Amino acid sequence: MTNESLELEKVFLPFSENELPSSFLNPFPTLNRLRQTTPIRYDETRQCWDIFGYQEIMQILKAPECFSSVVPGKFENSLSLPESILELDPPQHTKLRKIAGKAFAPAALSQLEAKIASIANELIDRVVQRGEMDFVADFANPLPVIVISEMLGVEQNDRALFKHWSDTMVKSPADASPESLERLHTEQLQARRELEAYFQKVIELRRSDPQEDLISQIVHAEVDGETLTFNQIVEFCILLLVAGNETTTNLFGNFVRLLTERSELQPAVSGNPERLKTMIEETLRFYSPVQALLRYTKQDIDLQGCHLKKDDVLVLWLTSANRDPAVFDRPDELDIDRSPNPHVAFGFGIHFCLGAMLSRMEAQIALDIVMRRLCNIRLAPGAALTPIPSTFFFGLQALPIEFDP
Numbered sequence: 001m002t003n004e005s006l007e008l009e010k011v012f013l014p015f016s017e018n019e020l021p022s023s024f025l026n027p028f029p030t031l032n033r034l035r036q037t038t039p040i041r042y043d044e045t046r047q048c049w050d051i052f053g054y055q056e057i058m059q060i061l062k063a064p065e066c067f068s069s070v071v072p073g074k075f076e077n078s079l080s081l082p083e084s085i086l087e088l089d090p091p092q093h094t095k096l097r098k099i100a101g102k103a104f105a106p107a108a109l110s111q112l113e114a115k116i117a118s119i120a121n122e123l124i125d126r127v128v129q130r131g132e133m134d135f136v137a138d139f140a141n142p143l144p145v146i147v148i149s150e151m152l153g154v155e156q157n158d159r160a161l162f163k164h165w166s167d168t169m170v171k172s173p174a175d176a177s178p179e180s181l182e183r184l185h186t187e188q189l190q191a192r193r194e195l196e197a198y199f200q201k202v203i204e205l206r207r208s209d210p211q212e213d214l215i216s217q218i219v220h221a222e223v224d225g226e227t228l229t230f231n232q233i234v235e236f237c238i239l240l241l242v243a244g245n246e247t248t249t250n251l252f253g254n255f256v257r258l259l260t261e262r263s264e265l266q267p268a269v270s271g272n273p274e275r276l277k278t279m280i281e282e283t284l285r286f287y288s289p290v291q292a293l294l295r296y297t298k299q300d301i302d303l304q305g306c307h308l309k310k311d312d313v314l315v316l317w318l319t320s321a322n323r324d325p326a327v328f329d330r331p332d333e334l335d336i337d338r339s340p341n342p343h344v345a346f347g348f349g350i351h352f353c354l355g356a357m358l359s360r361m362e363a364q365i366a367l368d369i370v371m372r373r374l375c376n377i378r379l380a381p382g383a384a385l386t387p388i389p390s391t392f393f394f395g396l397q398a399l400p401i402e403f404d405p
């Protein structure tokens, strides 16, 4: 591995190691301070630009011709998916998005509604009499993995493996030491190879024996008379698994975290689908599951008085944009009726989250069931919130709760 490929992993080191434990659970005071003092700044240690302001982030997301999603060759590493839609610019991006978009169209998704409800009910059946559960392990983790396995048409029994692979792929380094970065790199490379081998087998099977599933659709999809290459299909499957799991799990966990922090909201939201909808949107803004996006400058460019050079790395802090007082009134207050709520938790522009409709649907169905079936949800006595040790994702590793059935 070159030194430069390690550099990209450094981008996701916490700003200051001293702030570690509290900043993973509550990075907002730090982000607010940085947004106020330096909406755009260069961090020498992490060797990247940090962008904190909503307008600045929108300006970048609206200009893919200047701020690319293609990882410059010198940075490519075990996490890169250079042939997936996430890391392509137009025109290649446009073509892949057309193919992928079909599988995520409303008509395709509505077929999943009943399945999501039955999985959610089954997961609650298992714990309801106990009066306590780890909401992350018992609900927020399994549900999105089962849904995406169902869509892709892969064995649900393999979901522990999926979870392990996707957790490994999204880990942040523990510290800046070369040993730590190297260890993480080796672990991620291993997970990546196992994932590739897994999907290669499934894709071969679906080529010769198509089924009614997403992998079969992608394998046989054509745009302008062309099908996707084998590598493009493998990377797309990996992207769906990783992008779809961690994020939706975190949305569920963050939502229930808010219910424990603000217990007076529970009666207001329970059994009220419209309120539930706006509360889900407010959770996405207030505790955004994806903290940051990466972009790379295509050429030297001036941005708000800063001179950026070609192939510079930009970290766009969505969690900060979603608390920007220039756009949101009382941004540090949770307002479950907030409207409009133009948060950027799903990104913006040509790479706007392909799974946004799916995860909103999952959240509306599954969290409605949680709220109807579990009353008086509270943090288990003596339990502490365990955050995911990542600067990229914002969520909980464990959320022990008690409730009345």
Ligand code: HEM
Pocket: 069, 085, 086, 087, 097, 148, 239, 240, 241, 243, 244, 245, 247, 248, 251, 288, 289, 290, 293, 294, 344, 345, 346, 347, 348, 350, 351, 352, 353, 354, 355, 356, 358, 359
């Ligand atoms: C893209 C967030 C759920 C698949 C994105 C982006 C964000 C995001 C911020 C933009 C990336 C960029 O501009 O570089 C979220 C959040 C989710 C979620 C917060 C849940 C609460 C899902 C699900 C799936 C999915 C369930 C699929 C199963 C994708 C894909 C892209 C994407 C394929 C790339 C789109 C493109 O590059 O054109 N997501 N996501 N996401 N997301 Fe999601």
